Amino acid sequence: MESYSSPELTPHDAKGDPSWQMLRQATLGDVDFITGDYLAEMNMAENAEAFSEGKHDGFEATAWQGLQESIEVIASKGIKVVINGGALNPKGLAQKTCALIKERGLDLKVAFVTGDDLLPKLGPNVASLKKQLPKHLDSLNAEVTLPSNTETFLKNDSLPLVSANAYIGARAIVQGLRLGADIIIAGRVSDASPVIGAAWYWHSWSDTDYDSLGGALVAGHLIECSAYVTGGNFSGFTEYDLERFIEPGFPTAEIDADGSCVITKHENTGGLVNEDTLKCQLLYELQGNIYLHSDVKAYLDRVEIKSVGKDRVKVSGIVGKPPPPTTKAAIFYRGGYQSQLLLNATGYGTNEKWQVLERQVRQSPKASKIMPDLDVLEFQMQDNPIFRRVGVPEQNPTSQLRSTTYCRLFAEAARPETLMILLSAFSDIALQHFSGFHCALDMRTAFPKSFIAYYPALYAQDSLEEAIILLNTQDQSIETEVSVGHPPKYEPLEKRDDYDTAGPQVLTSFGPTRRMRFGDIALGRSGDKGANINVGIFVRSAKLWEWLRNFLSKERMKELIGEDWTESYWLERVEFANIYAVHFVIYGILGRGVSSSARLDCLGKGFADYIRDKWADVPESLL
Numbered sequence: 035m036e037s038y039s040s041p042e043l044t045p046h047d048a049k050g051d052p053s054w055q056m057l058r059q060a061t062l063g064d065v066d067f068i069t070g071d072y073l074a075e076m077n078m079a080e081n082a083e084a085f086s087e088g089k090h091d092g093f094e095a096t097a098w099q100g101l102q103e104s105i106e107v108i109a110s111k112g113i114k115v116v117i118n119g120g121a122l123n124p125k126g127l128a129q130k131t132c133a134l135i136k137e138r139g140l141d142l143k144v145a146f147v148t149g150d151d152l153l154p155k156l157g158p159n160v161a162s163l164k165k166q167l168p169k170h171l172d173s174l175n176a177e178v179t180l181p182s183n184t185e186t187f188l189k190n191d192s193l194p195l196v197s198a199n200a201y202i203g204a205r206a207i208v209q210g211l212r213l214g215a216d217i218i219i220a221g222r223v224s225d226a227s228p229v230i231g232a233a234w235y236w237h238s239w240s241d242t243d244y245d246s247l248g249g250a251l252v253a254g255h256l257i258e259c260s261a262y263v264t265g266g267n268f269s270g271f272t273e274y275d276l277e278r279f280i281e282p283g284f285p286t287a288e289i290d291a292d293g294s295c296v297i298t299k300h301e302n303t304g305g306l307v308n309e310d311t312l313k314c315q316l317l318y319e320l321q322g323n324i325y326l327h328s329d330v331k332a333y334l335d336r337v338e339i340k341s342v343g344k345d346r347v348k349v350s351g352i353v354g355k356p357p358p359p360t361t362k363a364a365i366f367y368r369g370g371y372q373s374q375l376l377l378n379a380t381g382y383g384t385n386e387k388w389q390v391l392e393r394q395v396r397q398s399p400k401a402s403k404i405m406p407d408l409d410v411l412e413f414q415m416q417d418n419p420i421f422r423r424v425g426v427p428e429q430n431p432t433s434q435l436r437s438t439t440y441c442r443l444f445a446e447a448a449r450p451e452t453l454m455i456l457l458s459a460f461s462d463i464a465l466q467h468f469s470g471f472h473c474a475l476d477m478r479t480a481f482p483k484s485f486i487a488y489y490p491a492l493y494a495q496d497s498l499e500e501a502i503i504l505l506n507t508q509d510q511s512i513e514t515e516v517s518v519g520h521p522p523k524y525e526p527l528e529k530r531d532d533y534d535t536a537g538p539q540v541l542t543s544f545g546p547t548r549r550m551r552f553g554d555i556a557l558g559r560s561g562d563k564g565a566n567i568n569v570g571i572f573v574r575s576a577k578l579w580e581w582l583r584n585f586l587s588k589e590r591m592k593e594l595i596g597e598d599w600t601e602s603y604w605l606e607r608v609e610f611a612n613i614y615a616v617h618f619v620i621y622g623i624l625g626r627g628v629s630s631s632a633r634l635d636c637l638g639k640g641f642a643d644y645i646r647d648k649w650a651d652v653p654e655s656l657l
Contacts, residue, residue: 051260053099059284060107062300066236068108069228070117071258072097075564076628078121078222079366079486082197085122092123093219101131101217108216109140116207116228120146120219122197125503128219129510136507143507145215147206149500150222152198152363152493160367161191168363168491171564174527178604178621181565183409187367187487196366196486200493202500203328203357205241205518207231210502213514218502222364224327226254233289241329241522248332248354249293251325256297256315256349257285263297263315265305269557269643270314278304294350296342307345310557310574313613316349317570319561320617322530323608328361328495329521330354338612351612359524360492369487369630370409373453375443375460375480377473380434384427387468388415388441394463395443401459407452408445410632415441424634444632450482457481487630490564496520532606535583544581544653552594553646555657556582560642563619564627567638569645572615577656579614585650586616594648598623 059068072094084090091098097119101108108115120127128146135142156163167188172178187193199222208231210218220228233239233250241247256263265271265282283303288296299307316337325332336351379387392413395401405411414424424442431437443460447453457480504514555578560569573582588607592599604621624631624638635641 051096053096053103055284056100057104057107059286059300060104060111060113062303063286064111065113065286067232068104068113068115068117069232069254069257070097070100070115070119071225071228072117072119073121073222073225075364075488076486078199079197079364079488082122082366091126093121093127094119098127098130102134105134105138105140105142109142114211114215114232115217116211116220116232117218118220118223118228120221122151122221124148124219124221128505131217131219132505132507132510142216143214143504144217144219145210145213145502145504147202147210147218147220147223147500147502149206149498150199150202152200152365153195156198156365157195159191159195160188160193163195163365164188164191168365168493171362171490171492172566172621173492175530175604175621179602181622181625184489184565184626186409187369187489193367196368198363198365200498201328201362201364202498203227203361203521204231204234205329205521206500206502208234209516209518210504211235213502213504213516215502215504225258226251226327229254229257229287229289230327230329233293236289237291242356244330244354244356245352246291246293246354247330248325249295249350249352250289251327251330251332251354252316252334252337252349252352253287253289253293253295253297255325256295256312257287259315259318260284261305262318263311264299264307265311267318267559267639268311268314269553269559269646270310274306278306280304282306293352293354294348296346296348298346307347309339309341309347312339312347312349313570313572313615314557314559316613317568317572317615317617318559319563320568320570321563321566321619322532322606322617323610324530326358326362326527328357330357331525334610336612337610356523356525357495357521358527359495360527361495361498363491363493365489365491366486367489369485369626370446370448371450371453371482372444372446372485373457373480373482374445375441375457375473375477377441377443377471378438379441379468380470380472381427381431381437383469384439387471388413390468391441391471394466395460398459398463400455400462404452404455407449408447408456410444410446411456412444412632413441414444414634415439442634446485446632447482450484453482485629487626488564488628490627495524530606531608534587534607535609538587539580539584541581541584541651545655546653547651548654548657549649549651551646552648552650553643555650555652556646558642558646560638560640562624562627562636562638565622565624566627567620567623567641568618569620569638569642570615570617571642571645572610572613574614575656576614579611581653581656582614583609583611583616588618591618591645594645595620
């Protein structure tokens with residue numbers, strides 16, 4: 035069985051991947067299913083208020099455009115489509131798709147999934163949420179200290195909730211396919227659910243075929259993120275002709291009955307599929323050695339990744355077990371207002387320049403009065419002893435740009451007026467500036483902008499009311515509605531594995547070393563999980579693996595994180611010996627996460643390459 039992953043939108047993408055990628059996958063080769071994950075944690079919430087006010091369709095525009103462009107090919111080739119591009123309004127997109135099918139005289143059936151929207155139960159505001167407040171997603175880990183502002187929003191009973199959605203599984207998708215649906219439109223199903231549902235239906239699995247379901251979950255994880263497994267976001271790209279990565283092809287997954295899969299792509303498309311691209315994507319946005327889903331838990335400890343041909347890599351060794359009794363829920367609320375000033379300094383005396391600027395702002399009469407009202411105030415600049423730095427001027431520079439750094443003055447407050455006072459305080463000292471101060475003339479980011487904050491939660495699966503609804507294509511009326519129930523068995527969430535390597539060797543036992551950039555011998559990938567960053571680092575040989583697992587301990591990772599590490603964070607470490615990888619989760623480093631994070635890299639995507647840019651003493655015998 036072959037499946038195609040269509041685009042994921044991220045909070046800062048205006049459009050995501052273009053709609054015509056769906057048509058390319060349908061026409062450039064033979065596929066049985068087209069699956070698509072269009073939802074990041076933020077884009078549903080960003081459109082929720084506009085949708086409730088009738089100013090937004092509620093579904094993803096590129097999903098609708100892709101269906102319009104591909105519908106004839108889908109019908110003629112008998113391809114089934116399963117996508118979560120319905121977002122806030124899967125019914126609306128399903129109805130429009132029915133009208134499109136009727137208009138073009140095609141014979142296709144459409145169904146949509148319901149049950150993820152929790153706002154009617156938990157909303158409309160904080161007062162109602164507190165009556166049945168779900169536990170925070172990270173609350174089961176006793177070692178984790180949640181960021182101090184995680185629950186401050188609960189003090190404001192009148193604060194409206196923007197959206198609340200559960201991450202639901204593939205049960206409704208499977209039932210819809212069994213009812214004869216050709217196109218299934220979902221909202222907030224989990225990223226991999228469209229792929230799991232397609233494979234589950236194709237192979238006629240039962241809901242207790244956990245090894246197979248776990249394998250399909252990993253297949254879905256590998257292909258759900260645009261071209262991330264075919265060369266996008268690939269840390270090893272510098273080893274190849276750069277032209278290969280200009281337009282990487284999208285992936286397909288050939289999923290076998292036992293849940294193992296081969297990841298590939300259509301011939302004569304850009305990018306590449308090899309063991310390294312697979313390992314990078316496997317390690318992306320994990321939460322340790324267990325991948326959780328509403329239908330299954332996938333244990334990754336024995337995962338095998340082996341090349342089986344040009345642009346063909348087999349993934350096997352996944353062990354599945356019953357799912358946990360809870361699923362993830364994404365609750366968003368109005369977080370307040372943010373602003374940022376981007377200011378430049380050049381060359382001589384840069385450290386002292388930024389010190390003067392920070393003291394001027396903090397000690398100004400206006401700013402000093404509003405300090406208690408600021409939830410966040412960070413001067414992110416070179417040589418700041420408290421907050422993270424942004425760049426270092428080049429010594430003996432060959433151009434002014436190479437000598438220039440910037441300060442990101444980032445602030446959050448409950449009221450926009452507070453941030454306007456901060457801006458006014460900066461204006462008061464603007465012409466009392468340090469030598470050579472300058473900035474871009476576009477100051478739009480300095481003005482307060484509302485933002486949506488994120489509370490990731492645990493929600494009981496047995497409280498969900500998941501259903502599939504099959505529509506009559508001619509008049510869009512409900513033809514069949516089926517409640518799909520719940521998984522037949524649950525297993526509790528166990529304590530996450532967390533360990534340094536067993537039987538560690540003294541590093542000097544590996545012999546003389548050569549100092550080099552860590553990334554010269556190791557690849558990796560990182561991403562966000564709410565308030566946390568995950569990062570996986572791997573090498574490519576058994577000899578290097580013996581050194582890596584001893585070198586890359588928890589203490590070493592803290593050392594590599596450097597000034598970004600604080601003792602309020604918690605670090606988890608596991609190993610994937612079969613793919614020569616060490617994986618970490620850094621809890622709390624992103625604050626409340628996503629749009630609430632003060633970090634410039636608020637999604638953690640650049641973190642792995644930061645670690646890979648560090649120096650490491652590598653044994654010469656292994657090079």
